[in-house]
Amino acid sequence: GAGVSQSPSNKVTEKGKDVELRCDPISGHTALYWYRQSLGQGLEFLIYFQGNSAPDKSGLPSDRFSAERTGGSVSTLTIQRTQQEDSAVYLCASSPQPGVSEAFFGQGTRLTVV
């Protein structure tokens, strides 16, 4: 595909369940970001992957959140034991050359915890 693809586009889950959100970056992009956007709030950084380097996990809000990136391509963000405050839009972005090139965002996954 031409752009960053995220799935699912919407997810409703019960409190306490685990969820997995998927991001397919643009082919060849070495950098991948996850952000969270809560209602009426700005974008909150979660995690950053760059090639084979150790990811920057400094934005993950708790140990219930984790992410992996397999083969330098697809990434999965996992939220365990979801809470209502986890409800937000989760956005993924990729960039071919961070620090030089633009970051391109997907359409996001809207997560609702009930």
Next chain:
Amino acid sequence: KQEVTQIPAALSVPEGENLVLNCSFTDSAIYNLQWFRQDPGKGLTSLLLIQSSQREQTSGRLNASLDKSSGRSTLYIAASQPGDSATYLCAVNRSGAGSYQLTFGKGTKLSVIP
């Protein structure tokens, strides 16, 4: 810690008017600054990227400037149209610490009235 501020938070203008959106950041050690637009319920669309060594970038009716030393950027929109109505976000790509983390402002919500 990098902080990004966007003023005003909301702006309403009549169609055809020229307008300026402001973005300020606290730490001038950046690689680049990127302007995005976000339509309701959608992801982010990249508008312009300015490298730290550049003063401005232009795309169509959009012109973005960067004054790194004073920590300011402006997005100028000429001859505004109703289709320009969206939330405009700026993000700085900070340097150092080996991470190309993007830090976002909270955005300016623009309404162009026909």
